[in-house]
Amino acid sequence: MQPGGTPSWVIRENASRPVLLALYLREVLAIASPVELPRLRDVGAVGERLEMDRHDQLEQQWRTWWAMTVEPETHPSAVPLELVHAFETEVALPTSGSEVLAAAIVGHAEAARAWADWAHEGYRGASAARRGDSYRAYAGTIAEHEREVGRRAHSFELNVEVLPLAESGVWWIGELTVAVTDSLRADASAFDDAMHPIIAELA
Numbered sequence: 791m792q793p794g795g796t797p798s799w800v801i802r803e804n805a806s807r808p809v810l811l812a813l814y815l816r817e818v819l820a821i822a823s824p825v826e827l828p829r830l831r832d833v834g835a836v837g838e839r840l841e842m843d844r845h846d847q848l849e850q851q852w853r854t855w856w857a858m859t860v861e862p863e864t865h866p867s868a869v870p871l872e873l874v875h876a877f878e879t880e881v882a883l884p885t886s887g888s889e890v891l892a893a894a895i896v897g898h899a900e901a902a903r904a905w906a907d908w909a910h911e912g913y914r915g916a917s918a919a920r921r922g923d924s925y926r927a928y929a930g931t932i933a934e935h936e937r938e939v940g941r942r943a944h945s946f947e948l949n950v951e952v953l954p955l956a957e958s959g960v961w962w963i964g965e966l967t968v969a970v971t972d973s974l975r976a977d978a979s980a981f982d983d984a985m986h987p988i989i990a991e992l993a
C-alpha cells in the first residue's frame with residue numbers, strides 16, 4: 791500500500807541471467823519440465839542422454855533448482871547451497887540432492903554463460919529501444935482493467951521474464967512470475983492483449 795492506503799502495484803521486468811542459464815541447461819540436457827513452457831529458439835540437446843533412472847533424477851533435481859531460481863524467496867533450499875565453480879558465482883545448488891545435476895551441467899558452463907550473455911544483452915537492447923515504454927505498457931493495461939471492473943486495482947507484485955522462446959505467448963512459471971516471449975514483448979498491442987488476463991487475475 792502507498793501512504794494513505796492507496797493500492798499500489800509493482801511489476802519487475804527482466805531477462806534475468808539465472809533464469810536464462812537454467813533454461814539453456816534445460817535444453818542441452820534434454821529436460822522436459824516444465825512441459826507447458828515452450829523451448830528456447832535455436833538451442834537443442836547436446837551429447838548423449840543419461841540412462842532412464844539417472845535422467846529422471848536429473849529432471850527432478852533441475853525442477854527443484856528451477857523453482858529456487860525463479861522465486862528463491864518462495865522456494866528456499868532446505869539445505870545450504872554450494873557454488874558450481876565452473877559458473878563462477880552464477881549457479882549455486884543444494885549441497886545434497888543435486889549431485890546428478892551438478893555433474894551434468896559443468897561441461898556446459900562456458901556455452902551456457904556465453905548464451906546467457908547474448909540473450910540478456912538482446913533484452914537490454916530491445917528494452918532501451920522502447921525508451922520508457924515498459925511503465926506505459928503495464929499502466930495502460932491496469933487502467934483498462936480498472937475501468938472494466940469499476941474499482942482501483944488491488945495491490946500486487948508481478949515478475950515478468952522476457953525470454954527468447956520458440957512460441958509466442960505468456961506462461962506462469964511461478965506464483966508471482968510469468969514468462970513472456972521476446973517477440974510478443976516487442977509488439978505493443980499484442981503484448982497488452984496478452985497481459986490483460988494476467989493483470990485481471992492479480993488486480
